Amino acid sequence: MIPNAFLNDLFKAAVAAADPARCVPPHLPEPPKGRTIVVGAGKAAAAMAKAVEDNWSGPLEGLVVTRYGHGAPCRHIEAVEASHPVPDSAGREASDRILKMVGGLTADDLVLCLISGGGSALLAAPAPGLTLEDKRGVTARLLRSGATISEINCVRKHLSAIKGGRLAMACAPARVVTLAISDVPGDDLSAIASGPTVADPTSFADALAVLAAYRIEEPRDVLAHLKAAAEETPKPGDPRLARVETKLIATPQDSLEAAARVAREAGVTPVILGDSIEGEARDIALMHAGIARQVARHGQPTPAPAVLLSGGETTVTVRGEGRGGRNAEFLLALTADLAGAPRIHALACDTDGIDGTEDNAGALAGPDTLARAEALGLDARASLTNNDGYGFFSKLGDLIITGPTRTNVNDFRAILIAGDPKP
């Protein structure tokens, strides 16, 4: 077995399991008596729209919004590209057009809503009276405050004309079928793209409590809007959502399982550690390294050959001036800690094909990485201090570059502990 080829096969299997061309068709409903409108947002939105077109019998129209560079060639559905993670006017205009498009439908019509990670920033429709600038201002303050992602989403849903179930309300009385690709812990439907067709258990009062807890008193317009509490998001059980059906068509866990099957076929025992691992990338790397050593040294939790698989989303506290996303940082910390340990090879990639804001999906590392780096005058610990995972693996020629995969089930990590060649 060639370790890098094996790890690459696992990553490809993980991405393939979430490929819209593969996971959309089995979940398509019967065409309706009336019109079919396709809307959606997220890094997979254009590819999902294309998968609908390729497998639909009957007329179709609609508009989806995806990230710049994540488009796909559609014939009947317009696929707009917009900015992520910071929303721009392209996303704003697309969102407004989506809301108009689903207005005035009848009970005979069907809205197909295609949702995936990244949709929250792409569906940028401020509530009436608010500006994109207002929303950006409060989001930036919340991100710095230490608020949790669910607290941030609670506020966002109450500043939006489209999130937190409001898109579904706009579709009534048409039937709504939402197909969702999950990139969130626990596959919480109300969290993927801030749940535009999903009931929202939180209230204006909750949103105000979040701002109070983190002592956020600006922008003024935002606070005034929340206090006015004009139109609440639909709550679970709301009859206006009675004709909405949501199907989870791909998840991080599905992708880990797909990689696990490939490993098993190659005679390597897969150990799925978790589909939603969070935490600082370099510390999460130390723990992965610790488990890898346990496999190598003690045959626990399973004997080698084994591959540790995990998903989720790590974070990077940037202190240096280097380049690179969380997967390169993870892999760099892992490499430094394993210090050339024999027979341990690793891959860390973002399944959307873009690690942070660079052009790589992630990178590969193995027992010889440190020695090869040293020969080039590269110091792993110094690179890590400088948050320069991209620079480190780029100089080694060990980046994985796929381009946008047009799907997103968050991070994918695989650590192979190969068997002893002659035990």
Place this chain on the structure above:
Amino acid sequence: MIPNAFLNDLFKAAVAAADPARCVPPHLPEPPKGRTIVVGAGKAAAAMAKAVEDNWSGPLEGLVVTRYGHGAPCRHIEAVEASHPVPDSAGREASDRILKMVGGLTADDLVLCLISGGGSALLAAPAPGLTLEDKRGVTARLLRSGATISEINCVRKHLSAIKGGRLAMACAPARVVTLAISDVPGDDLSAIASGPTVADPTSFADALAVLAAYRIEEPRDVLAHLKAAAEETPKPGDPRLARVETKLIATPQDSLEAAARVAREAGVTPVILGDSIEGEARDIALMHAGIARQVARHGQPTPAPAVLLSGGETTVTVRGEGRGGRNAEFLLALTADLAGAPRIHALACDTDGIDGTEDNAGALAGPDTLARAEALGLDARASLTNNDGYGFFSKLGDLIITGPTRTNVNDFRAILIAGDPKP
């Protein structure tokens, strides 16, 4: 099964596996023709000395140094208490007396050297011409510099009259049998208590290179001593260490295995994740929480009922004003992240019985911890921000208080994912 009682049983089994009364006797050598001198240092040193006394036939004499509060009643061997982790004059005097005691022995004599974690600070014997203050000064600078523990130990061994194999050299021509209880990753014998009887592969030049790499130019006496390079530590293969034999009598892994046996007997599948997990406590907690959720949600890496077991040593970057060691911090972060997840119970303790500088070994947490805390007006995230794990679990009455256990195989964590009562 009562989860807290079960977790406590695992912890007790882990500590019992490293109890000197249990693990010293099987490794005692035959009494020698000549004298038997017992020396040693570490948190387990007094208990190890007592275990020798209780199982030795023939005359005995000696001196061991342990941490304040970790003493044990010995009859023939003097057990001195001294300061840890910052060395004091009690440790310094004891170290000097140990060196004198092993001087002038013959080939018929035996030195039993009892080594355990903490011994490095307790064996405080600066090399001739240096003061304790010099050593403290450079150690403090190194700790702040980001140097690795092996880099720090390289410097320390070259500033010491006793570390890095120098104690063994002082014992020659007597036979030396070292019994060691490991608290270090990989059970590296040269790292436990800075290996007073173990060959040291590093040199004065290496020590100077470490100081240069971290731009440490003080204290002057320390640099002068390293540059003078008067007497090198013994290297692997040094004939002066030919009569030294070292036995690892207890390890973190042994303790995890002991806990795993207790779990298995109770019908709970043990998953040993690693005996040497390192990293920031709160992030390592997030990863443990992620794996626990994977067991609960997907039955991976094994179905519930299961218990995740891990050892090693996490770190805490102190930013708040609260109290508590790394185990309380770990458990607090775990509790906040699991957010009351049903059927998940956890214990985190230091096997030496002292978590940081408090009076507790660690604490317990379960699904009702957050709700009980809330009822007392305690906020887990706020307590975590304040590094106040001790305050949090103390107010809940959930501390585990054992007092010093007189052994040390580092941290012990157990996370039980109980089975579904009615599947």
